[in-house]
Amino acid sequence: MSLLEIENVSKRFGGVQAVDDVSLHVDEGEILGIIGPNGAGKTTLFNLITGTIRSDTGKISLAGADITTTSPTKRARAGIGRTFQVVRPFLRMTVAENVMVPVLVHTHKVSEARNKAVALLEELGIGKLADLDVSQLTLAQRKRIEVARALATEPKVLLLDEVLAGLNNREVLDVLPFVNQVRARGISIIMIEHLVKALTSVSDRIIVLDQGTLIAQGKSDDVLKDPAVIKAYIGEEDNVEG
Amino acid sequence: MEILIQTLVAGVLLGGVYALVSVGLNLLFGVVRVINFAHGEFVMIGMYIAFWLWAGLGLDPYVSLLIVAPAMFLLGVIFQRGIIQPIQGTSANMKIFVTVGISIILQNLALFLWGGQHRTVSTSYSTSVFNLGGVTISVGRLIAFIGALVLVAALFYIMNRTMTGTVLRAIAEDGPTAVLVGIPVKKFYFVATGISVMLAGVAGVMLTPFTSASPMFGFHMTLIAFIVVVIGGMGSMVGSLVGGVLLGAIETLAGTYISPALQQAVLFAIFIIVVLVRPQGLFGKGAGTEEVGLK
Amino acid sequence: MKRSHLISGVVVLALMAFLPLIIGQYLLNNAVLIVMFVGITVAWNIAAFGGALSLGHAAFFGLGSYTMAILLLDFGVNPWIGMLAGMVVAAGGGLLLSIPLLRLRGPFFTLASIAFAEVIRLVAVYARDFTGGSEGLTIPYAPGWLNMSFSDREPYYYIVLGLTAIAVLVSVWIYYSRVGYQLRASGSDDEATRALGVNTAVLKVVALVISAALTGAFGAFAAQYFFIVDPETNFSLNLYSIQPALNGIIGGAGTVLGPILGAVLMTPIGEYMRGAFAGQQGLNFMIYGVVLVGVVMLMPGGLVSGIEKLRARFRLKRGVGRRTDTTAALDESRAEDRL
Numbered sequence: 001m002s003l004l005e006i007e008n009v010s011k012r013f014g015g016v017q018a019v020d021d022v023s024l025h026v027d028e029g030e031i032l033g034i035i036g037p038n039g040a041g042k043t044t045l046f047n048l049i050t051g052t053i054r055s056d057t058g059k060i061s062l063a064g065a066d067i068t069t070t071s072p073t074k075r076a077r078a079g080i081g082r083t084f085q086v087v088r089p090f091l092r093m094t095v096a097e098n099v100m101v102p103v104l105v106h107t108h109k110v111s112e113a114r115n116k117a118v119a120l121l122e123e124l125g126i127g128k129l130a131d132l133d134v135s136q137l138t139l140a141q142r143k144r145i146e147v148a149r150a151l152a153t154e155p156k157v158l159l160l161d162e163v164l165a166g167l168n169n170r171e172v173l174d175v176l177p178f179v180n181q182v183r184a185r186g187i188s189i190i191m192i193e194h195l196v197k198a199l200t201s202v203s204d205r206i207i208v209l210d211q212g213t214l215i216a217q218g219k220s221d222d223v224l225k226d227p228a229v230i231k232a233y234i235g236e237e238d239n240v241e242g
Numbered sequence: 243m244e245i246l247i248q249t250l251v252a253g254v255l256l257g258g259v260y261a262l263v264s265v266g267l268n269l270l271f272g273v274v275r276v277i278n279f280a281h282g283e284f285v286m287i288g289m290y291i292a293f294w295l296w297a298g299l300g301l302d303p304y305v306s307l308l309i310v311a312p313a314m315f316l317l318g319v320i321f322q323r324g325i326i327q328p329i330q331g332t333s334a335n336m337k338i339f340v341t342v343g344i345s346i347i348l349q350n351l352a353l354f355l356w357g358g359q360h361r362t363v364s365t366s367y368s369t370s371v372f373n374l375g376g377v378t379i380s381v382g383r384l385i386a387f388i389g390a391l392v393l394v395a396a397l398f399y400i401m402n403r404t405m406t407g408t409v410l411r412a413i414a415e416d417g418p419t420a421v422l423v424g425i426p427v428k429k430f431y432f433v434a435t436g437i438s439v440m441l442a443g444v445a446g447v448m449l450t451p452f453t454s455a456s457p458m459f460g461f462h463m464t465l466i467a468f469i470v471v472v473i474g475g476m477g478s479m480v481g482s483l484v485g486g487v488l489l490g491a492i493e494t495l496a497g498t499y500i501s502p503a504l505q506q507a508v509l510f511a512i513f514i515i516v517v518l519v520r521p522q523g524l525f526g527k528g529a530g531t532e533e534v535g536l537k
Numbered sequence: 538m539k540r541s542h543l544i545s546g547v548v549v550l551a552l553m554a555f556l557p558l559i560i561g562q563y564l565l566n567n568a569v570l571i572v573m574f575v576g577i578t579v580a581w582n583i584a585a586f587g588g589a590l591s592l593g594h595a596a597f598f599g600l601g602s603y604t605m606a607i608l609l610l611d612f613g614v615n616p617w618i619g620m621l622a623g624m625v626v627a628a629g630g631g632l633l634l635s636i637p638l639l640r641l642r643g644p645f646f647t648l649a650s651i652a653f654a655e656v657i658r659l660v661a662v663y664a665r666d667f668t669g670g671s672e673g674l675t676i677p678y679a680p681g682w683l684n685m686s687f688s689d690r691e692p693y694y695y696i697v698l699g700l701t702a703i704a705v706l707v708s709v710w711i712y713y714s715r716v717g718y719q720l721r722a723s724g725s726d727d728e729a730t731r732a733l734g735v736n737t738a739v740l741k742v743v744a745l746v747i748s749a750a751l752t753g754a755f756g757a758f759a760a761q762y763f764f765i766v767d768p769e770t771n772f773s774l775n776l777y778s779i780q781p782a783l784n785g786i787i788g789g790a791g792t793v794l795g796p797i798l799g800a801v802l803m804t805p806i807g808e809y810m811r812g813a814f815a816g817q818q819g820l821n822f823m824i825y826g827v828v829l830v831g832v833v834m835l836m837p838g839g840l841v842s843g844i845e846k847l848r849a850r851f852r853l854k855r856g857v858g859r860r861t862d863t864t865a866a867l868d869e870s871r872a873e874d875r876l
Contacts, residue, residue, distance in 0.1 A: 050732055076734030084732075090725040092791070092838070093718075101722040102733035104715045113715070153734050277644040328834055334643035335590055339786050339833050342592070346779065346826035353819030457819070465655075468648050507659035510652035517637060517649060 001064055003028045003188050004080075004157050009048055009058030010212075011041075018044040020212035021058075026157060031179070031189045033203030033220070035196055037232060040209040042192045043085055046159050049190075050082050051075045063156065077105065081155030085162045085192075087142040089134040095145055096121065096130040102152040117152065124148055124181065140171035147178055151187075158182060160191040164198055172198060196224070208232065244376060249498045250491055251377050257490020258387035259445050263463055264470035264482040265394055266441035272414040272477045273434040276326050276337050280345035282463030284439045286352060288314060288446025289455035293361045296450075303363055303450045304385070310447050311440055318439030319432050326435060327428070345464065352457040360454035368451050382451035389448050393441060394483055401479065410434055414477065462506075469513040475526025484524065542709065550702055557691045565690045569697055569762065571804045573755055574784060576701035578800040579708050580751035581781040585790040586717060587741045588724030589638055593650030595777035596634075596657045597627040597749040601756025602771040606674045607667055616685040620757035627753025630657070631746040638745055639738050651778070658772035673767025676760055685761045693762050700758060704751050705797065711744070712793050720744055724791055752777075775822065780807075783825055787832045789839025798840055803828070 002025035011019040019041045026032050034042050047053045049060060051072040060068045067075055090098050099117035100110075107113040121127045126144055129137065134145065143163050150158055160179070164172050172195070179202050182189060193199040200206065200220035207217040210232040216223045223229060267281045291310050295301040301309075321344075329340050367381045401407035409430055413420045421427050442463075446455075453459075470489050474481025489509065496508035516523065553572070557565055581594050604626040605619035614622070637649035661668045668674065679686050687693060711717045723730040723737040730737050756777075760766045770776070781800075788799025803825065810821030836843035 052728060052732070072728075072731045073734055073736050076732055082732050084729065088726045088729040090722040090729070092725065092842075093721060097718060098722075100718055101730065101735065104718055105734045108715055110713065110715055110718070113718075149733065279644075325830070332837060335588075336833055336837055338590065338644050338647055339782075340830055342779070343783075343826045343830035343833065346783075347823055347830065350819035350821075350823035350826065354817055354823060358818060465648075465651065469652075472645070472648075501663065503663045504659060507656045507663070510656045510659075513652050514637060514649060514656075517645070518640060521640060 002026060003030075003063055004049070004190075005059075005061045006049065007059045007061075009045075009055045009060065011044055011048055011053065011055050017212050019048060019055075022209070022212070022214045023058075024207055024214065024217070026188045026190055028156075028188055029183065029186055030205065031183055031191065031203045033199040033206035034190060034192045034209060035194075035199060035206060036209035039211070040232075041212040042209055043161060044212075045209070046082060046161055046190075046192065049075075049159060050080055076102075076153055076155075079154070079156030080159065081150035081153045081157070081187075082159040083143075083146045083150050083161055083163055085165070087139070087146050089137075089142055089145060089149075091135060092133070094131050094133055095126075095137070098134055098145055099149050099152050102149060105153070120152055121148060124151075124178065140167050140174055143167065143175055144178060147175075147182070151182065151185075155187060157188045157190065160189060160193075162192055162194065164193055164195050176202065200224070245498065248377055249494050251379060252383065253491035253494030254487050255380070255383040255387040255490070256494060257487035258390035259448055259486075260466055260470055260490050261483045261486025262390035262393055262445040262448070263442055264467045264474070264486050265397055265479055266438040266445075267467045268471050268474075268477065268479060268482045269397070269410075269434055269441075270438040271471070273410050274322070274326060274330070274431050275417070276330070276341065277334070278438075279338060279341040279464060280348060280460075281438070281442055281467055282465070283345050283348035283352075283460035284314065284317070284442035285446040285449070285463040286455065286457065286460030287317070287348065288443030289450050289453070289459065290352060290356060290361070290446075291443070292447040292450045293363055293455050296363045296365075297361075302365060303447050307444060307447050310443050314443030315436040315440040317443070318436035321439060322432050322435035327431070330431075345461065349457050349460055352460075356457070358457060360456045362454040363450045365451055380452060386448035386452075390445065393444065394479075397437070397441070398479060406430075406433060466509070469509055471523075472513060473516050473523055475523030478523065478525035481523055481525030546705070546709075550698070553698055554695070557694055562690055565694055567805065567808055569690060569694050570808060571801060572694070572697045572701050573759065573762075574780065574804040575797050575800040576697065576704045577752060577755050577777065578781040578784040578788075578796040579701070579704045580748050580755065582748075582785045582790060582792075582796040583708055583711060583751070584741075584745045584748040585785060586711065586724055587720040587737070587744045588727065588791075589741060589745060590643075590647050590782065590786075590790065591634070591650040591745075591748075592647050592774070592778045592782055593634060593652075593654035594749075594752050594781055595772050595774055596654035597630050597752035598756035598759070598777040599654075599657065599661065599768070599772035600627045600630050601753030602760040602766045603661065603668060603674075603756075604753070605757035606676060606760050606766040609676065610674060611667075615683065616757070616761055617683075620685070620754055623757040624750040624753045627756065628746045628750040630753075631749025632742070634749070635742040635745050638741055651774070654772065654774065654778055658768050658774075661768040661772060668768070671768055673765055673770075676764045676766065678764065685758075693758075697755075697758055697762075700754055707747065707751065708796075709793055711747070716740055716743065721791065752781075780825070783829050785839075787829060787839055789841030792839070792841045795839050795841040802840075 004026040006025065007023050009019060009022050022045060036042050048055045051070060055068065059066060062078055062080065067078060090101065096114060096117045099120060100113045103113040103116050107116060118127060118130050121130050126148065129141060134142065137145065147163060163175060167175060176198060179189065191199065203220060205218065206220045206223050208215050208223060208229045215228045215232060216226040263285055267278060270276060270278050288310055291313065292303045292306045295306040295309065296303060325340060325344060329337055370381045371378045372381065401411060409425055410433065413425065413427055413430055417427065466489065470482055470485040473489065474485030492512060493505055493509055497505040500508060556568055560568065581591065584591055601623035604623035605616055608614035608619040608622055609616055634650060634653050638646055641649055662671050680688050719730065719735045720740045722735065723740060727737055756771060759771065784799035784803050785796040787803060788797065789795025807821050807825060810824055814820040832839060
């Protein structure tokens with residue numbers, strides 16, 4: 001049994017089949033990469049997993065427990081953490097306070113939560129940012145804060161939605177080690193990324209979505225050679241090159 | 243039975259004007275993405291202009307439309323440039339409070355300039371009625387109703403059959419993409435806000451033969467228009483039309499059969515119920531409403 | 538909560554306590570109003586921590602006034618107990634308003650809150666057997682602490698100062714508590730907060746109920762202070778729904794200091810305008826509108842954030858703090874001031 005299992009999940013918006021009968025699984029400690037052209041349904045899939053939107057059909061289970069109809073809050077508590085494609089820091093709060101928000105779910109004492117938040121930030125090598133207001137941060141820093149914040153929920157699976165998007169090469173090299181740091185904590189990861197090269201460098205396995213359907217999955221080298229994948233990416237060669 | 247029909251007719255006629263006010267609010271909301279809490283104040287301004295043109299120059303309210311309509315369009319353009327444009331792209335909450343602020347300013351400006359008393363236009367046809375199969379119909383209300391329907395129809399025509407309307411709908415559908423394909427979106431915002439404010443002002447003029455102008459009237463209209471838009475569905479022009487007529491009827495029925503004192507309370511109660519039971523409104527598509535504020 | 542905050546709070550309160558010794562009865566009336574509006578604004582703002590911008594708080598204020606007045610007149614209940622009952626009833630109103638709060642966002646909640654307060658006001662006008670209709674109810678003059686009724690203004694001043702101190706204390710306590718952090722996060726981005734495992738619905742309801750109960754206490758106080766309770770005044774949209782919201786927004790909604798600053802600045806301006814332009818109705822509220830639009834457009838986060846930005850710039854100019862990556866970023870990355 002895998003940690004997270006998704007069976008035959010579909011979601012339709014009006015006339016658009018955003019996610020069409022997708023099944024996938026993530027094992028403990030595994031990093032699963034998701035690629036696919038724009039509009040392939042990647043973020044919708046994330047929203048289905050986190051519960052922000054409900055699936056029309058199919059089943060989602062985490063560590064054996066069915067969470068198909070569980071609320072986002074409960075799923076987060078059960079161990080599904082996420083970041084957003086566009087960073088969404090809590091404004092007018094310091095970095096430490098941002099991280100305290102999830103810590104306070106389990107830790108009821110504020111001072112204790114603060115210590116834990118700062119400790120986490122230090123562990124991740126960004127302790128010096130703790131007392132800055134989030135509005136003072138660069139994009140790369142905000143991305144890291146968002147990962148830190150998601151980590152503070154103590155997730156079993158972490159969903160990273162394009163954490164590298166919008167970053168320059170140097171910043172990508174700053175943020176990428178973060179992913180391995182997360183894995184080192186024994187947390188499974190699903191990550192959506194447009195930068196295929198960066199993604200394959202950290203993923204154990206990748207899947208490809210196109211127009212809501214899963215068209216290929218497996219080891220990255222095999223998948224990228226798959227004719228269906230190449231076809232889906234025609235005209236988007238740049239992305240494949242990464 | 244007779245009373246019921248009489249009440250229904252009066253309500254539906256009033257509802258036509260509500261529809262006119264509401265399609266304007268809906269247009270501004272759909273295209274420019276601003277919830278305008280000052281919308282009713284533009285109705286009030288239209289009423290006052292009509293009143294003063296009548297009191298000062300003896301101009302018939304319907305003749306004054308020739309002045310009010312372009313003046314209100316211009317006011318809309320100024321409103322767009324001076325107030326809305328600077329706050330576009332900010333949070334929904336900011337937009338609320340800027341337009342609430344404008345509403346407060348206009349309302350109290352009217353109070354300051356013209357006092358709190360009710361201003362009534364009295365024309366030869368103000369009180370004239372005619373009888374249709376036992377139902378008494380007020381001429382002023384009937385003209386207002388027909389005028390409102392004609393204008394709503396004209397707006398439908400513009401939105402669905404002209405280039406301008408097509409562009410406005412494209413912007414309403416997907417603003418960012420409209421910018422990307424090179425539509426001068428800002429220019430069309432002026433058109434949308436201009437039309438929206440103009441329709442409100444014209445609705446005000448239509449009301450003057452049988453409704454007196456007062457500073458607080460605008461706020462009342464804002465609430466009515468909001469309720470209509472919510473009941474009819476965000477972004478649905480047909481919804482506003484049906485919702486307006488429906489609300490006019492409900493309001494008049496509540497006044498006759500429940501109590502005039504509770505007329506408004508009934509409207510608000512219906513609003514709250516609709517919001518809870520069918521948040522996307524009668525004609526709302528649902529999907530779009532998520533993005534613009536309704537859960 | 539930091540110790541320095543506590544100390545400055547106590548100092549301000551002590552200074553305020555001496556105020557009646559210095560100023561006369563007329564000014565003391567102004568002081569009562571200012572302190573009351575600080576209290577109402579602070580109470581309103583507790584709901585705003587979680588992003589709920591209500592324009593319906595007059596409902597809670599009026600419920601507080603009427604509960605106390607009706608209990609006193611019809612059942613002879615002591616006003617102090619009546620005040621507590623008023624808080625409970627107002628809290629019930631808050632619970633009712635929570636239903637739209639949880640289902641609607643932004644402007645639609647604000648609109649629903651207006652409708653909510655209007656319905657209650659109209660019912661108060663209608664149910665004349667209980668409420669005396671639009672003439673309202675008159676509170677008997679029976680001086681004495683037990684009756685919360687006095688011939689001088691001093692006791693009222695101390696009562697309202699006490700109530701406001703409690704409101705501020707509750708506000709500060711919530712702001713720096715576990716609930717406060719999660720509430721503020723929800724106010725900034727509710728979906729992201731829920732994705733972190735925070736049950737924001739409960740927090741928002743709790744905040745609104747506390748906010749409503751405190752507002753109700755001020756409503757009960759006002760009934761005793763003005764000796765009269767009527768729907769146009771005690772459920773006044775302008776006075777008790779819009780004004781606290783405007784004070785809060787102008788000062789900085791969702792912060793601790795902002796609403797206090799907003800109310801302290803705006804109430805005397807409003808009172809002065811009302812007095813100075815007594816013959817010209819509307820002018821005082823118009824100024825309110827102008828200040829609101831000006832502040833929101835120029836300083837989206839309110840006066841408090843404006844002041845903070847100025848201080849930050851000043852500090853930067855003086856070169857306090859080394860110019861690191863992050864302080865450089867401060868120049869570039871402007872806060873997207875979402876309320």
